[in-house]
Amino acid sequence: MTKKIFITGIAGFLGSHLADHFISNGYSVSGCDNLIGGELNNVPAEAEFYQYDCRFRNSMARITKDMDIVYHCACTAYEGLSVFSPHFITENTFGITASLLSACIENEIERFVFCSSMARYGTQDRLPFTEEMQPRPQDPYGIAKYASELTIKSLAEVHEFEYVIAVPHNIIGPRQKYDDPYRNVASIMINLMMQGRQPIIYGDGNQKRSFSFVDDVIYSMDKMATTKGISGEVYNVGPDEEFITINDLAREIADILDFDLKPVYFPDRPQEVKMAACCSKKIREEFGFKTKVTLREGLEKMVEFIREKGPKKFKYHLDIEINSMKTPETWSKRVF
Ligand SMILES: NC(=O)c1ccc[n+]([C@@H]2O[C@H](COP(=O)([O-])OP(=O)(O)OC[C@H]3O[C@@H](n4cnc5c(N)ncnc54)[C@H](O)[C@@H]3O)[C@@H](O)[C@H]2O)c1
Numbered sequence: 001m002t003k004k005i006f007i008t009g010i011a012g013f014l015g016s017h018l019a020d021h022f023i024s025n026g027y028s029v030s031g032c033d034n035l036i037g038g039e040l041n042n043v044p045a046e047a048e049f050y051q052y053d054c055r056f057r058n059s060m061a062r063i064t065k066d067m068d069i070v071y072h073c074a075c076t077a078y079e080g081l082s083v084f085s086p087h088f089i090t091e092n093t094f095g096i097t098a099s100l101l102s103a104c105i106e107n108e109i110e111r112f113v114f115c116s117s118m119a120r121y122g123t124q125d126r127l128p129f130t131e132e133m134q135p136r137p138q139d140p141y142g143i144a145k146y147a148s149e150l151t152i153k154s155l156a157e158v159h160e161f162e163y164v165i166a167v168p169h170n171i172i173g174p175r176q177k178y179d180d181p182y183r184n185v186a187s188i189m190i191n192l193m194m195q196g197r198q199p200i201i202y203g204d205g206n207q208k209r210s211f212s213f214v215d216d217v218i219y220s221m222d223k224m225a226t227t228k229g230i231s232g233e234v235y236n237v238g239p240d241e242e243f244i245t246i247n248d249l250a251r252e253i254a255d256i257l258d259f260d261l262k263p264v265y266f267p268d269r270p271q272e273v274k275m276a277a278c279c280s281k282k283i284r285e286e287f288g289f290k291t292k293v294t295l296r297e298g299l300e301k302m303v304e305f306i307r308e309k310g311p312k313k314f315k316y317h318l319d320i321e322i323n324s325m326k327t328p329e330t331w332s333k334r335v336f
Pocket of ligand 1: 008009010011012013014015032033034035036037038039052053054055072073074075076077092096115116117118167168169170171172176177
């Protein structure tokens with residue numbers, strides 16, 4: 001019988017790519033999104049779409065009825081902003097997970113796959129981050145993600161459903177929002193440079209990250225939903241190659257765009273983790289993960305995507321709850 005999969009955040013970046021993937025693999029796909037971050041035209045035509053907010057538990061119970069698998073991608077994944085808008089980000093990370101879980105348990109779904117985040121690791125003594133490390137999240141977003149994981153585990157023990165924790169990090173690709181001043185560094189830089197504007201860098205720009213292209217990670221994310229016998233496992237999702245500073249990321253993008261680079265530096269953002277890279281050994285060994293698209297190629301594809309849609313003005317679509325001396329001026333003074 002055709003398996004039914006429900007994807008929250010289906011109009012967003014990862015959710016819509018997962019939906020495309022599962023549809024082309026013969027699954028019946030439905031999903032919801034409140035469009036706070038996603039776009040309606042990202043949702044594949046073959047998917048049944050509900051413009052619903054995951055906060056509403058009874059609505060979630062209605063639309064997840066008869067589902068086999070629920071892939072929970074919905075979130076406002078604003079790590080940097082979460083120390084200035086902790087109420088909203090926590091509610092919309094942890095709160096919506098509890099609401100959705102309650103609905104899914106009522107409907108006796110088989111497996112719940114949760115998109116956590118590398119923010120769960122915080123700052124560790126060693127790099128890269130491996131799945132068995134004790135999480136030490138250091139901002140409300142990371143804390144809300146880890147609290148969600150603990151809640152899923154607790155409820156799975158009582159109500160006996162399968163769950164898997166996916167830990168994505170710095171995935172790039174078409175459909176990623178690039179007019180959002182709070183998130184997606186590579187896309188923001190490309191959008192700025194295409195407008196003839198200099199990229200903005202927080203701190204000295206020597207903080208390091210690893211980026212992966214979306215097509216490279218979707219297969220492993222599928223396996224988290226469909227492989228038998230892996231309930232309770234945590235999987236980092238992304239590469240552990242091409243660990244790059246934000247300064248070098250700006251240089252690489254400028255080179256692709258043939259842009260005369262003179263970045264504008266702003267103070268560090270509070271609680272930003274300096275060195276963040278996840279080990280991908282586990283998905284390489286269990287799911288055959290392989291980086292096929294290099295960082296340069298991935299950035300070139302992003303440039304193509306943004307060029308096609310056209311550069312856009314940044315939209316300050318979220319409220320800043322705490323406006324203080326510590327709030328980055330890039331946001332309080334709308335510098336982007
Ligand atoms: N892309 C990455 O590199 C990355 C890194 C770490 C973690 N993640 C996690 O992966 C998931 C997907 O991330 P993404 O990059 O695709 O983000 P995204 O913003 O593109 O997608 C999230 C979607 O969720 C929707 N949404 C938010 N709150 C909602 C609510 N209350 N009800 C219904 N819909 C809601 C948004 O409108 C958006 O379409 C998130 O949980 C995020 O925390 C992603």
